[in-house]
Amino acid sequence: MSTIVSLPDQATAKLPRKSYLNEEYGIKSWLLTGDHKRIAMLYLMSITFFFVIGGMLAGLIRLELLTPPSDLMATDTYNKVFSMHGIIMIFLFLVPSVPATIGNFLIPLMVGAKDLAFPKINLLSWYLYVIGGIIILAAMVLGGVDTGWTFTTPLSTHYLNTHVVTAAMGIFFAGFSSIFTGLNFIVTVHRMRCPGMTWFRLPLFVWGHYATSIIMILGTPVLAITLVLVALERTINIGVFDPTKGGDPLLFQHLFWFYSHPAVYIMILPGMAVISEVISTFSRKRVFGYTAVAFSSVAIAVFGFLVWEHHMFIMGVSQYSALVFSLLTMLVAVPSAIKIFNWSMTLYKGSITFETPMLYAFGFIGLFTIGGLTGIFLATLGMDIHLTETYFIVAHFHFVMVGGMLMAYLAGIHFWWPKMTGRMYPEGISKVSAIVTFIGFIVTFFPQFLLGYLGMPRRYAAYPPDFQVLNVFSTAGASILGIGYLLPMLYLPWSLIYGKIAGNNPWQATGLEWQIQSPPLTENFTEIPVMDHEAYDYEWLANKTQHEVQTVG
Amino acid sequence: MSEKIDPEHQEQHIVGPPVYLTILLCLLVLTAITTGVAFIDLGVFNAVIALAIACLKASLVVLFFMHIKYSSRLLKMTVLAGLFTFMLLLTLTMTDYISRAWGMW
Numbered sequence: 001m002s003t004i005v006s007l008p009d010q011a012t013a014k015l016p017r018k019s020y021l022n023e024e025y026g027i028k029s030w031l032l033t034g035d036h037k038r039i040a041m042l043y044l045m046s047i048t049f050f051f052v053i054g055g056m057l058a059g060l061i062r063l064e065l066l067t068p069p070s071d072l073m074a075t076d077t078y079n080k081v082f083s084m085h086g087i088i089m090i091f092l093f094l095v096p097s098v099p100a101t102i103g104n105f106l107i108p109l110m111v112g113a114k115d116l117a118f119p120k121i122n123l124l125s126w127y128l129y130v131i132g133g134i135i136i137l138a139a140m141v142l143g144g145v146d147t148g149w150t151f152t153t154p155l156s157t158h159y160l161n162t163h164v165v166t167a168a169m170g171i172f173f174a175g176f177s178s179i180f181t182g183l184n185f186i187v188t189v190h191r192m193r194c195p196g197m198t199w200f201r202l203p204l205f206v207w208g209h210y211a212t213s214i215i216m217i218l219g220t221p222v223l224a225i226t227l228v229l230v231a232l233e234r235t236i237n238i239g240v241f242d243p244t245k246g247g248d249p250l251l252f253q254h255l256f257w258f259y260s261h262p263a264v265y266i267m268i269l270p271g272m273a274v275i276s277e278v279i280s281t282f283s284r285k286r287v288f289g290y291t292a293v294a295f296s297s298v299a300i301a302v303f304g305f306l307v308w309e310h311h312m313f314i315m316g317v318s319q320y321s322a323l324v325f326s327l328l329t330m331l332v333a334v335p336s337a338i339k340i341f342n343w344s345m346t347l348y349k350g351s352i353t354f355e356t357p358m359l360y361a362f363g364f365i366g367l368f369t370i371g372g373l374t375g376i377f378l379a380t381l382g383m384d385i386h387l388t389e390t391y392f393i394v395a396h397f398h399f400v401m402v403g404g405m406l407m408a409y410l411a412g413i414h415f416w417w418p419k420m421t422g423r424m425y426p427e428g429i430s431k432v433s434a435i436v437t438f439i440g441f442i443v444t445f446f447p448q449f450l451l452g453y454l455g456m457p458r459r460y461a462a463y464p465p466d467f468q469v470l471n472v473f474s475t476a477g478a479s480i481l482g483i484g485y486l487l488p489m490l491y492l493p494w495s496l497i498y499g500k501i502a503g504n505n506p507w508q509a510t511g512l513e514w515q516i517q518s519p520p521l522t523e524n525f526t527e528i529p530v531m532d533h534e535a536y537d538y539e540w541l542a543n544k545t546q547h548e549v550q551t552v553g
Numbered sequence: 554m555s556e557k558i559d560p561e562h563q564e565q566h567i568v569g570p571p572v573y574l575t576i577l578l579c580l581l582v583l584t585a586i587t588t589g590v591a592f593i594d595l596g597v598f599n600a601v602i603a604l605a606i607a608c609l610k611a612s613l614v615v616l617f618f619m620h621i622k623y624s625s626r627l628l629k630m631t632v633l634a635g636l637f638t639f640m641l642l643l644t645l646t647m648t649d650y651i652s653r654a655w656g657m658w
Contacts, residue, residue: 190627218638254646305641309649318652325645 004282004353004508007424013501015422019519034119035522040105041420042126043096048489050092050133055485057085062444062478065471070461078461079146080162084136086149087167091174092133094405095263098270099216100129100181102412103209105420107185109513109520110203112194112529117187118180125180132173139166148459150260153241153252157233165234168227175220178266182216185209194512196531203511203535204280204293208273211297215262215269215304223259226252250315257308265304267401268368269297271408272339275361278411279343281509282358283350286536289342296335303332313384322381329379336372340365355507356427359434360411367403367441371396374449389459392452395445403441410437410488417492418506422519423499426491433491437484443477510541566623576617583610 007013020037023029030038060081064072073081104122108115116122139145145167147156156164189210193202230252232238239245241252280287287293309317309325343365352358374396377383387393417425447470452458456467463471505514512529513520533540587606590599616622621632 214634218635222642250649251646254649255642258642258646305638306645309645316653317649318655320652320655321645321648324648 002353003355004284005355005424005427005506006503006508007500007506008503010500013503015501016517016519016521018521019422019517020522021421021519023522032123034115034123036104036108036116036119036122037420037520037522039119039122039126040101040103043100043104043129046126046130046133047093047096047101050088051485052489053137054085054088054093055482057081057088059478059482061085062475064461065463066475068463068465068468073461075461076146077144079148079459080140080144082459083146083148084140084144087136087145087171089401090149090263090267091171092129092136094267094401095174095178096129096181097267097405097409098274098412099178099185099209099212099266100125102274102409102416103185103205103212103270104181106416106513107188107206107209108192109516109524110206110511111189111192112197112512112525112531113188113192114524116184117192118184121180122184125177125184128173128177128180132170132175132177135170135173136167139163139170142166150256151227151230151252153230153233153249156230157241165231168231172224172227175224178216179220182213182220185213186217189213194529194531198531200291200294201531201533201535202294204276204287204290204297205273205511207294208269208276208297211301212266212269212273214298214301215266219259219262219266219305222255223263226255226259229255250312250317253312253315254308257311258305261308261311262301262304264397264400265300267405269300271364271368271405271412272297274408274412274415275343275364276339277509277511278357278361278415279346280536281415281507282355282361283347283352284538285346285350286534286538287342288345288348289338290535292338293342296338299335300332303328303335307332310379310384313381314388326379326381330376333372333376340369340372354431356425356430356434357411357415359431360407360414360437363434363438363441364404364407364411367399367407367438371399371401371404374399387452389457390452391448391456391458394458395448395452398445398448403445407437410434413488413492415507416513417495418502419513419518419520421496421499422502423495424502424506425488425495425499429487429491433484433487436480436487440477440479440481440484444474444481445477447471447473447477508541508545510536510538566620568617568620568623572617576613579613580610 020035023035024033030042033039060073061078064070064078064081066072070078104116142163145160145162145164147160147162147164151164151168189202189206229238229240233241233247237245240247241249243249276287276293307325307329309321310329313322313326374392378387378393378396414425414430417423451467451470451474454467456463502518504517507514512531515529516525583606587603590602590606593599595602615632621629
C-alpha cells in the first residue's frame with residue numbers, strides 16, 4: 001500500500017542534540033517549567049492517569065450489567081461508580097484532553113510563536129487541574145458521590161449524604177484550569193501570530209481551539225458559580241433551588257446545562273480541529289471550503305449556548321420554550337454537517353493513504369455522524385419523551401464523546417507523536433489498535449441504542465432478563481474496546497526508546513510545526529518564521545522540498 | 554483614528570487617586586442606599602432597586618477600577634461578550650419561566 005511516510009535513513013539518523021526534552025534535567029525543571037511543550041507533557045501524563053481510573057470504573061459498570069440482577073455490587077455502590085466515571089471522564093479527561101495536551105503543545109508552534117502568551121498561567125492551570133483531580137479522587141476514596149455527574153437538585157442538595165461538596169469543589173478547581181487554558185489560547189492567537197500569519201492562513205486546528213476557548217471562558221464560570229450555589233444550599237440552606245424557600249430546582253438545571261451543553265462542544269471542537277489537520281495531510285489536499293470549516297467552528301461555539309434546554313424537555317419546563325429550544329437544537333446540526341461534508345469533499349479525488357491517524361479519523365467521521373444524527377432524534381420533542389433517560393441517550397453521547405472525541409484524540413496523539421517525541425510509533429500494531437478500537441466501540445455502544453429504544457432506563461444496576469443478550473454484547477464489546485485503548489498505552493512508551501527516528505516532517509505535512517526539528521527546541525523557532533503561503537499549500541511544500549534537495553545536491 | 558492601536562504598546566492611561574477615591578465614595582454611598590432601601594417595603598420593587606444598584610456598582614468597578622473605560626476596543630468587546638452571554642442565559646431561561654403556566658389555567 002502506498003504511504004506518505006518519509007523517514008530519514010535510520011542508519012545515520014540521530015535525534016537533535018538539543019531539544020525541549022533535554023534542555024534541562026531533574027524533576028524541578030519539569031514542575032516549575034514555563035515551556036508550553038513540557039506543560040503539555042505534564043497534562044498528557046495526568047489525563048492518561050485519570051483516563052485509566054475512569055476506564056476502570058467503566059469496566060465495573062459493564063461488569064455489573066453483564067447479568068440482570070445487581071449482584072456484583074450494591075445499588076448504592078453502583079450509583080457511586082457511574083457518578084465517578086462521569087465526573088472523572090468529563091471534567092478530568094474529555095475537557096482537557098485535546099486542548100491542554102495537543103493544543104498546548106501545538107498552538108504556539110502553529111501560529112509561529114515562542115510560547116503561549118502567559119506561560120506561568122499555563123503552569124498554574126496544570127496545578128489547578130491536579131488539585132481539582134486530587135480533590136475528586138479524595139471524594140471517591142472517602143466514600144464517593146452518587147448524584148450522577150449532573151449534580152441534579154434537589155437530590156444533591158437535600159437528599160444525599162455523600163461527598164457532594166468535595167466533588168463540586170474539585171470540579172470548581174478543574175474548571176478554573178480550563179478557563180486559564182482558554183484565556184491563554186485566545187490571547188496567543190490574537191497577539192502572537194508570526195508575520196504573514198493572517199486569520200485565514202491559520203491552520204483549522206487553531207480555529208477550532210479558538211472557538212473552544214471562547215466557550216471555556218464564557219461558559220465555565222457559570223458552572224463554577226452553580227456548583228458553589230449547590231454547596232451553599234447544602235451547608236447554609238440559602239434556598240436558591242429549594243421551592244419551600246422560593247427557589248426552583250429547575251433553575252439548577254438551567255444554570256448547569258448552560259455550561260454543560262456548551263461543554264460538549266468544548267469536548268468535540270478540538271477533536272474536529274485535529275480531524276481537519278489529519279484529513280488534509282493524508283489526502284494531500286487543502287481542506288475543502290477552508291473558510292466554511294473555520295466559521296462553522298465559531299458557529300458551533302455560538303449555537304452551543306442556545307440549546308441547553310433540550311436536556312430538560314421532560315422535566316416540566318414550558319412547552320413553548322421547549323419548542324424554541326428544539327428548533328435551535330436542530331440548527332446546530334448545520335455547522336456540524338458543514339464540517340462532515342467538507343471533510344468528505346476533501347477526500348474526494350485526494351491522494352488518500354491509510355496511516356494510523358487517518359484510520360482513527362475515519363473512525364471519528366463514522367461514529368460522530370451516528371452520534372450526531374441520533375442527537376436529532378433526541379431534539380425532536382415527541383421522540384425525546386420516549387428516548388430520554390434511557391440507554392439511547394447513553395449510546396448517543398458515547399458515540400459523540402468516545403466515538404468522536406476519543407478517536408480524534410488518538411488520531412492527534414499518533415499524528416503529532418513524532419513531533420512531540422522525535423520518534424515514530426510502530427505503524428503495524430497501531431493500525432491494529434485503531435481497528436480494534438473501532439470494532440470494540442461499535443459492539444459496546446450500538447446494542448445500547450437498541451436497549452434504550454426498547455426502554456431500558458439508564459443509571460440502574462438491575463434490569464429485566466429480556467435485555468440480557470444486548471447487555472452481554474455491550475460488555476463483551478467493552479473488553480475489546482479496553483484492549484484497543486491498552487495497546488497505545490503500551491506501544492507509545494515503548495516507542496520512546498525503540499521507535500524509529502522520525503525526522504522533521506515524517507508526514508510531509510505543511511504546518512509550521514512540521515518545518516522545525518522534532519522534538520522542537522525550547523524556543524520553538526531559531527528565527528521568527530514568516531508565513532508566505534496559505535495553510536495546507538502542498539505545492540509550496542513540494543517546491544520547498546525540491547529546492548532543499550537541489551541545494552544539498 | 555488613522556493609526557492602528559496596538560494594545561501591547563499603546564500609552565498606558567494613568568488614573569490618579571482622585572478618580573479612585575471618587576469611585577470608592579460612590580460605591581460606599583450606593584451600598585448605604587441599598588441597605589437603606591431594604592428597610593422600606595416597596596413590594597416587588599425592593600428586588601428591582603437592589604439589582605439596579607448592584608449593576609451600577611459593577612459597571613463602575615469594571616469601567617474605572619478595571620480600566621475598561623480607557624482600554625482598546627478589543628478589550629471592551631471582550632467584556633461585552635461576557636455580558637452578552639449572561640443576557641443569553643437570562644433571556645432564554647426566561648422563555649421557560651414566563652410561559653411555563655400558559656394554557657394551564
